[in-house]
Amino acid sequence: MNSDPLFINKVVGSILTAGLIAMVAGFIADLAYHPKMLDKPAYAIGGNAPAATTTAAAPAGPEPIVGLLASADAAAGEKSFKKCKACHGFKKGGPNKVGPNLWNVVGGSRAAVAGFKYSAAIKDMGGKWGFADLNAFLYKPKAFMKGTKMSFAGMKKAQDRANLVRFLRDKSDSPIALP
Ligand code: HEC
Numbered sequence: 001m002n003s004d005p006l007f008i009n010k011v012v013g014s015i016l017t018a019g020l021i022a023m024v025a026g027f028i029a030d031l032a033y034h035p036k037m038l039d040k041p042a043y044a045i046g047g048n049a050p051a052a053t054t055t056a057a058a059p060a061g062p063e064p065i066v067g068l069l070a071s072a073d074a075a076a077g078e079k080s081f082k083k084c085k086a087c088h089g090f091k092k093g094g095p096n097k098v099g100p101n102l103w104n105v106v107g108g109s110r111a112a113v114a115g116f117k118y119s120a121a122i123k124d125m126g127g128k129w130g131f132a133d134l135n136a137f138l139y140k141p142k143a144f145m146k147g148t149k150m151s152f153a154g155m156k157k158a159q160d161r162a163n164l165v166r167f168l169r170d171k172s173d174s175p176i177a178l179p
Contacts, residue, residue: 061136061139062135062136062139062140062158062161063158064132064135064158065131065135065158065161065162065165066131066132066135066179068158068159068162069131069162069165069166069169069178069179070178070179072159072162072163072165072166073163073166074163074166074167074170075167076160076163077162077163077164077165077166077167077168078167080155080160080163080164080167081164081167081168083152083155084099084102084152084164086098087099087150087152088100088101088102089101089102089103090102090103090168090171091103091171092104092171092173096113096115096116099116099149099150100113100116100118101113101116102168102171103171103172104171104172104173105129105168105171106129106131106134106165106168106169106171106172106175106176107128107129107130107169107172107175107176108128108129108172109126109127109128109129110122110123110125110126110127110128110129111123111126118149119147119148119149120147121145121146121147121148121149122145122148122149125145131165131179134161134165134168135158135161135165138154138155138161138164138165139154139155139156139161140153140154141154166178
């Protein structure tokens with residue numbers, strides 16, 4: 001046997017050291033060849049809220065149409081109305097279909113057409129159909145009015161909604177002023 005009293009300590013020590021070096025080397029190699037990107041910055045620099053939080057909290061709402069209405073194209077809006085006409089007419093005194101007649105709807109009270117059986121959702125909402133409401137409703141009816149009977153997926157393009165609202169706004173004896 002070896003006479004060095006520290007022999008065992010030295011052997012164990014060198015095994016541990018070798019293991020440690022191998023681990024560290026492996027870790028460095030791993031970092032070098034497979035760098036892990038952080039999803040978010042580890043800490044925010046400057047401002048109070050990290051940018052990621054602001055993005056997540058932003059509502060996925062429709063683009064406003066107020067700025068587009070004055071120059072919107074009512075004739076193009078009439079063409080887009082073919083998406084609505086299975087369910088809606090727009091002539092004064094015209095009949096209700098699956099949906100109510102839309103004469104005088106822009107600026108008019110919600111759920112105001114006589115003889116149409118509205119959902120509780122629209123009656124409970126009350127108020128008037130202003131430009132901003134119509135924009136949100138036509139963008140995604142069920143998001144603007146949970147429980148509405150109107151089964152329509154929505155119009156995603158702001159210009160299309162502006163053209164359509166401009167067209168409908170003229171379907172009145174006294175159209176409301178454009179914004
Ligand atoms: C599949 C049938 C259907 C289609 C398509 C449809 N609607 Fe409707 N719409 C309805 C129904 C039903 C209601 C009544 C909603 C309720 O009672 O909740 C309604 C209500 C409305 C109202 C509210 C009317 C009021 O008196 O307050 C507006 C405005 C409207 N629709 C516009 C449109 C426009 C513009 C389009 C085309 C882009 C369209 N709708 C497409 C069925 C439809």
